[in-house]
Amino acid sequence: MNNITSEQILELRRQVLNKEFHKMNDRQREAVFSVNGPLLILAGAGSGKTTVLVNRIANIIKYGNAYGSRTVPGALSDEELSAVREYIDHDTALPQQVVDRLSVDPCLPWQILAITFTNKAAGELKNRLINMLGEAGNDIWASTFHSTCARMLRRDGEKLGYSSHFTIYDTDDSRRMMKECQKALDIDDKLLSCKSILSAISHAKDSMVLPEEFMKQAGSDNRLCLIAKAYKLYQTRLREADAMDFDDLICNAVLLLEKNQDVLDHYQNKFHYVMVDEYQDTNHAQYMLVKLLAQKSGNLCVVGDDDQSIYKFRGATIENILSFESTFPNTKVIRLEQNYRSTKNILNAANAVIENNAQRKGKTLWTNNKTGEQISVHTAFSEQDEADFIAKKVLSGVAEGRKYSDYAILYRMNSQSNILEKIFVKSGIPYRIIGGQRFYERKEIKDMIAYLSVINNPNDEIRLRRIINQPKRSIGDKTVAQATEIAAGLGESVFEVIRHADQYEPLKRTAPKLLQFAAIMQELIDASNDENTSLNELYHLILDKTDYIASLYTSENDDPQDRIDNINELASNLIKYEEENGKETSLAGFLEEVSLITDIDNFDEHSDSVVMMTIHSAKGLEFPVVFLPGFEDGIFPGMQAIYNPVEIEEERRLAYVAITRAKEELYIVNAESRMIFGSTSRNKPSRFIEEIPEELVERSRSREWKKPQPGTSLPTSAFEARAITMESARSFGPSSLIHSEPPVAQFKAGDCVSHKTFGKGMVLSASPMGNDTLLEIAFDKVGTKKLMANFARLQRA
DNA sequence: TGAGCATAGTTTTTT
DNA sequence: ACTATGCTCA
Numbered sequence: 001m002n003n004i005t006s007e008q009i010l011e012l013r014r015q016v017l018n019k020e021f022h023k024m025n026d027r028q029r030e031a032v033f034s035v036n037g038p039l040l041i042l043a044g045a046g047s048g049k050t051t052v053l054v055n056r057i058a059n060i061i062k063y064g065n066a067y068g069s070r071t072v073p074g075a076l077s078d079e080e081l082s083a084v085r086e087y088i089d090h091d092t093a094l095p096q097q098v099v100d101r102l103s104v105d106p107c108l109p110w111q112i113l114a115i116t117f118t119n120k121a122a123g124e125l126k127n128r129l130i131n132m133l134g135e136a137g138n139d140i141w142a143s144t145f146h147s148t149c150a151r152m153l154r155r156d157g158e159k160l161g162y163s164s165h166f167t168i169y170d171t172d173d174s175r176r177m178m179k180e181c182q183k184a185l186d187i188d189d190k191l192l193s194c195k196s197i198l199s200a201i202s203h204a205k206d207s208m209v210l211p212e213e214f215m216k217q218a219g220s221d222n223r224l225c226l227i228a229k230a231y232k233l234y235q236t237r238l239r240e241a242d243a244m245d246f247d248d249l250i251c252n253a254v255l256l257l258e259k260n261q262d263v264l265d266h267y268q269n270k271f272h273y274v275m276v277d278e279y280q281d282t283n284h285a286q287y288m289l290v291k292l293l294a295q296k297s298g299n300l301c302v303v304g305d306d307d308q309s310i311y312k313f314r315g316a317t318i319e320n321i322l323s324f325e326s327t328f329p330n331t332k333v334i335r336l337e338q339n340y341r342s343t344k345n346i347l348n349a350a351n352a353v354i355e356n357n358a359q360r361k362g363k364t365l366w367t368n369n370k371t372g373e374q375i376s377v378h379t380a381f382s383e384q385d386e387a388d389f390i391a392k393k394v395l396s397g398v399a400e401g402r403k404y405s406d407y408a409i410l411y412r413m414n415s416q417s418n419i420l421e422k423i424f425v426k427s428g429i430p431y432r433i434i435g436g437q438r439f440y441e442r443k444e445i446k447d448m449i450a451y452l453s454v455i456n457n458p459n460d461e462i463r464l465r466r467i468i469n470q471p472k473r474s475i476g477d478k479t480v481a482q483a484t485e486i487a488a489g490l491g492e493s494v495f496e497v498i499r500h501a502d503q504y505e506p507l508k509r510t511a512p513k514l515l516q517f518a519a520i521m522q523e524l525i526d527a528s529n530d531e532n533t534s535l536n537e538l539y540h541l542i543l544d545k546t547d548y549i550a551s552l553y554t555s556e557n558d559d560p561q562d563r564i565d566n567i568n569e570l571a572s573n574l575i576k577y578e579e580e581n582g583k584e585t586s587l588a589g590f591l592e593e594v595s596l597i598t599d600i601d602n603f604d605e606h607s608d609s610v611v612m613m614t615i616h617s618a619k620g621l622e623f624p625v626v627f628l629p630g631f632e633d634g635i636f637p638g639m640q641a642i643y644n645p646v647e648i649e650e651e652r653r654l655a656y657v658a659i660t661r662a663k664e665e666l667y668i669v670n671a672e673s674r675m676i677f678g679s680t681s682r683n684k685p686s687r688f689i690e691e692i693p694e695e696l697v698e699r700s701r702s703r704e705w706k707k708p709q710p711g712t713s714l715p716t717s718a719f720e721a722r723a724i725t726m727e728s729a730r731s732f733g734p735s736s737l738i739h740s741e742p743p744v745a746q747f748k749a750g751d752c753v754s755h756k757t758f759g760k761g762m763v764l765s766a767s768p769m770g771n772d773t774l775l776e777i778a779f780d781k782v783g784t785k786k787l788m789a790n791f792a793r794l795q796r797a
Numbered sequence: 798t799g800a801g802c803a804t805a806g807t808t809t810t811t812t
Numbered sequence: 813a814c815t816a817t818g819c820t821c822a
Contacts, residue, residue, distance in 0.1 A: 118811040146812045170812085189818095246812050281811075314810060413808050415814090435810090469798095476798055596812060616809050638808060654809080677807065678813045 002081060006072040012081075013102045015088050017067045021055055024048070031334045032056045033067035035273075038328035039301040040321075044365045045350070045660035046341025046622065049303050050121075053275060054128045056301065057112055057140065060273055061133060062099055064106035071104045109139035111272040113293065116144055117281055119597060121620060125277075141271075145286055146246060146596055149253035153244070156256055156263050165588045167243040167453055167460050168595040172446065174198055174245045176462050181233045187226055200227045201234065205247035206283040206315035208254060211235055241461050250285045257292045268296035278620075279304030279324070283315040291327075300328065306361050307354050310616060310654045322361065339365045339660075341622050343372025346666050349692045350659040356691055357649045365660075376667040377689055379701040383416075383629075383674040387423040389702065390627050393667065394429055394610060397625065404430050407610040408623035410658050412636040416629060417612050430609035435617050440594060444552070444563040445570055449594060451542045454521060455528050456587045458495040468498075471551030473517055479510045495521070520545045528587055535574050535590060543567070615658045626662035629669045632683035635676070655688045 004012075021029050028048060031041050032055045043049035059067075076084065080101060086092045100106075116122045122143045129137035141148065154164050169177065178194040181187075187197075204214050211232040218224035238244060244252060257264045274294040276282065279302035282290070294300035302324060309318045325331045339347055347365050354360070380386035394407050409420060414436045424431045439445060447470055450463035458464070461484070469475045480494075486504055487494040499522070501507045501514035527533045527541055543549055552563050577593060578585050611623070630636055636655070641647035659666060668689060673682045689697075751763040 116811085121811080144812070168812090171810090249812080278811080311810075313808080314812095415807080418813095472798090474798075478798095614809065617811080619811080635808095640808080650809095675813075 002076070002078055004076070004081070009073055009076065010070070012084055012088075013066055013073065016084060016094070016102060017059070017063060019088055019091075020062075020094075021059065024051065024055065025338055027334060027336050027338070028052050028055075031336070032059050034301075034332050034334065035060055035065040035068070036299055038298065038324070038331040040279075040324045040331050040333045041301065041303040041336060042333065042361055042363055043303050043305055043336040044339060044363055045305065045308060045657070046339040047336035047365070048338075048340055049277070049336060050125065050128065052336065053114065053125065053277065053303060054132060057114065057129060057273075057275070058132050060107060060112065061109060061136065062106060063103040066102055066104045069104040073101055073104070076101065107272045109133070109136045110141065111270060112140050112275070113148070113271045113273070114140060114142040114275045114277070115148055115290070116142070116277040118620075119144055119147075121277060122147075144596065145282075145289070146249050147592075149249040149289070150592060150596070152253050152256065152263075152267070153249065156260070157252070159260050159263065160252055160256055161239060162244070162252075163242050165242075165457060167241065167457050167463070168249065168592065169238070169243050169245045169462065170440075170595060171198075171246075172441065173243070173462050176465070177237060177241075178230065178234055180462075181230050181237060185226075185229055185233060187230060192223065192226055197227050197230050201231050202247050203315055204231065205251045206285050208251060208285050208288060237461075240459070242457060242459050243462070247285070250283075250289060254285055254288045254292065257289070264292065267293055272297050273299045274301070276300075276302045277304075280306050280309035280318060280321045281311045281316045282320050283317055284320075287317075287320050305363075306359075307357070307363065307653055308619065308657050310619065310650065310657060312650050318359065322359070335363055337363055337365050339367040340369070341663050342367065342660060343369050343664060345372050345374055345696050346659060346662050349375050349666070349696050350656055352693055352696075353652060353659065353688055353691045354656040357652055359649055373665050374698040375692065375696055376665070377631075377685075377692075377697050377699045378667060378669045379685065379699070380669060380671045381673065381702050383419050383671050384423075385702050386629050386669050386671045386674075387419045389669060390420065390629065390667070391423045391427045391429060393627070395427060402625070403608050404610050405606075405608045406624040407627070408618065408621075408625070408661065409610065409612040409627045409629065410615045410618045410661060411612070411628070411630055412615060412638065412654075414614060416635075420612060420629070424610070432607065432609045432611050434611060434613035439566070439569070440597060442563075442566055444548075444566055447548070448539070448542070448567060448570055449591070451524070451546070452539070452587060453591055454495075455524050455538070455542075456591055458521070458525065459493045461494050464494060468517060471546060471548055473513055475510060475513050475517065479507065479514070482506045483514070535578055535585060535587060536571060538587070539571055539574055615654050615661075618661050619657050622661055622663055624663045625665040625667070626658070627667045627669060628658050629671075630674075631668050631670045631686035631689055632674070633686055634681065634683045635674075636686055636688070652688065655686075 017033065018029070021032050024032065028051065031039070031052045035056070041049065041052065043052070076098075080098050083092075083095055083098050084102075087094045114122075114125060116125060126137065126140070126142045129140055129142060131137070143151070150168065153160075153162065153166070157164060157166060175194055175198065178198050179189070182189060182192075182194055182197070204210075209217070211228065214231055215225070215228040218228045238248065257267065271293055274290060274297070276290055281304075290300065290302075302321070304321045306318055306321050309316060309321070312318065325333060342350070344367055347367050347369075351364055378389055380389050390409060394404070397407070398404060409417075411417065417433050417436065421431070421433065440449070447467060450466040450470075453460050453463045454467065465480055468480060483494055483497045483501070483504075486506065487497045490497070495518070497504065497507075498514045499518040501511040501518070504511075507514060524538065524542060524545065528538050533541070549564060549567065573594075574590065577590050581589065615628075633642065637648055637651035641651045670683070670685045670689070673680055749763050753761060753763060
């Protein structure tokens with residue numbers, strides 16, 4: 001034995017920990033070592049918050065709260081001591097046994113809960129944890145709010161009256177359900193739309209207001225009373241259908257914990273540490289959930305950036321993060337202000353813009369990165385010209401060695417993608433659009449999911465209705481309404497009624513059709529219960545029995561091939577799911593995964609194409625070059641925000657998010673006039689542009705207004721491939737990647753050419769543009785023209 | 798029951 | 813401009 005003091009051992013331990021996490025900056029390391037008690041990490045854009053989260057979890061699992069602890073580890077043997085010194089001085093591996101020695105109150109992987117908002121973020125977290133901790137990383141609960149809650153509710157939902165295989169309704173299902181309720185309550189959709197009712201309900205659920213409470217709060221307000229009634233009926237119907245909507249997942253999970261001490265105990269004892277990412281986006285219900293789970297251990301760490309709160313319209317309350325310190329006494333606050341992503345210019349611009357907001361914690365990002373280019377503010381004369389400008393910048397950038405995937409175009413609203421898409425197709429620039437029409441929102445996909453859902457849960461009335469006449473089976477609304485009524489009268493499920501349709505007088509006429517449908521469904525249900533039928537086989541059985549694909553040919557006048565492709569795509573998703581989950585597969589499991597999935601999850605960053613998406617979807621992503629089109633008052637900030645200071649702040653945060661996505665170059669573009677909602681309007685440049693200090697900006701504008709001329713603009717005629725290309729870019733998965741062939745440079749500067757109408761001339765410059773080459777040619781007779789090589793039919797001269 | 802026409806409303810949407 | 817929705821009529 002050696003004779004080092006316990007003080008020295010504590011010091012050694014600190015050195016080991018500093019060494020282990022040496023890659024991080026001081027602030028980050030402080031966050032990693034602040035293990036116990038409430039912790040608020042204010043993490044600016046690009047400040048490495050995921051890294052901090054991952055390392056903090058790793059630290060907790062390996063060393064517990066060793067860094068700050070005064071607990072003296074037992075004496076170290078000489079051997080262990082030298083291992084420690086070797087590690088500190090020479091970076092040799094530290095044996096597990098020594099790690100264990102140095103740790104204080106470490107915890108097991110499954111005692112840690114890390115909650116994110118997106119599947120993508122959860123997946124990334126999980127991946128990085130597994131990279132760092134090996135298989136142990138797998139046991140950490142790292143998942144989204146919704147799937148965490150779903151998991152809890154599958155386990156104990158019975159206590160609230162749900163079965164373990166309840167269905168999760170998406171917005172479309174909810175809407176159908178609400179329409180039903182409106183009908184039953186005789187609420188005219190024109191006076192009170194299902195949309196507004198649902199949004200009121202959603203807000204109620206976000207703030208944990210149950211139907212009874214809502215009714216009370218409504219008082220004598222007529223409108224609110226109607227909504228309260230609809231809310232109540234809607235919940236009853238959901239319960240009957242054994243279904244929950246997205247908000248219910250959170251809300252019910254909270255109720256479950258509040259009402260069942262044993263369940264609460266279970267989770268409070270299980271989770272020693274709770275961490276929440278993107279805390280600025282949480283709503284009240286989510287706050288409740290987190291609070292309940294972390295109450296006992298007190299070890300709650302939230303990470304967020306109040307400046308990036310852009311989901312108020314969905315119920316996120318920025319107050320959660322602003323008041324965290326007062327809600328959780330003795331909170332430690334750590335600011336991560338060093339940015340590793342952007343150039344100084346970009347960061348300074350972002351800082352300058354966000355400074356105009358009053359409601360914020362206050363934080364100034366800085367960076368050691370280089371100053372970089374000035375920010376380009378370009379004024380185009382139309383939205384056409386704006387798209388042209390962007391396409392040209394991309395092409396010239398690619399000609400100089402950038403990849404297409406270095407570029408992102410972020411806009412305020414999805415409709416802005418249309419012109420960009422057209423121009424990009426014309427110029428042969430490969431691109432992908434994220435968002436807009438989503439894969440799982442396509443009609444045919446929703447139909448197939450509905451079939452699977454009904455097989456999984458025949459009580460799922462909304463989805464049963466969706467497919468009962470899809471493909472057409474001559475079962476109309478009237479019949480369905482009858483059956484529903486009978487079912488309600490008998491207290492049975494609609495499916496039961498349909499199955500015995502011949503026994504009910506009102507259904508006599510359509511009974512054969514109903515029975516036939518029920519028989520098909522029964523057959524499919526039997527097949528799904530059969531161990532030997534794989535999900536993929538079941539899926540094909542559905543297509544087979546329902547003749548769904550054939551029905552596409554007859555019922556649709558547009559090309560059904562797209563839809564068939566989508567159906568096949570879903571089949572491959574099923575197969576993928578089966579492969580990934582081995583023997584753990586179940587129909588319910590697949591449906592759960594599907595119901596919680598979104599498009600952004602499928603954003604494949606390895607494909608070489610320009611990516612376009614809304615600023616909202618871009619949160620959390622980064623790109624070397626970012627274009628921000630439509631920076632105009634009325635678009636960004638939007639019309640409705642202009643006279644509302646609170647809304648303006650939200651829009652400004654959105655602008656902040658947009659600017660901070662850029663790593664190296666940032667182009668802000670506005671157009672003097674643009675077509676919007678069918679009419680042309682002239683918008684002032686966005687006020688956010690004026691908020692960027694002039695010295696950071698380099699302004700440019702397109703030449704004076706002229707009708708775009710062939711030769712100066714990109715070719716206007718459509719290529720054959722256009723429709724196909726546009727469609728496949730919109731679709732889904734890696735199969736939709738477009739690779740354009742490298743441009744063939746037929747002509748180079750200095751070549752002498754002759755043109756049919758312009759006569760002889762000399763090529764001044766040749767710049768590749770997608771599939772084509774833009775040539776600048778000095779003609780002897782007509783002066784200098786710009787022409788596309790493929791277009792101009794030039795002859796060598 | 799389904800086709801065809803008129804009408805309204807179009808911000809964002811991690812789940 | 814565009815499209816999703818609802819309503820009417822055959």
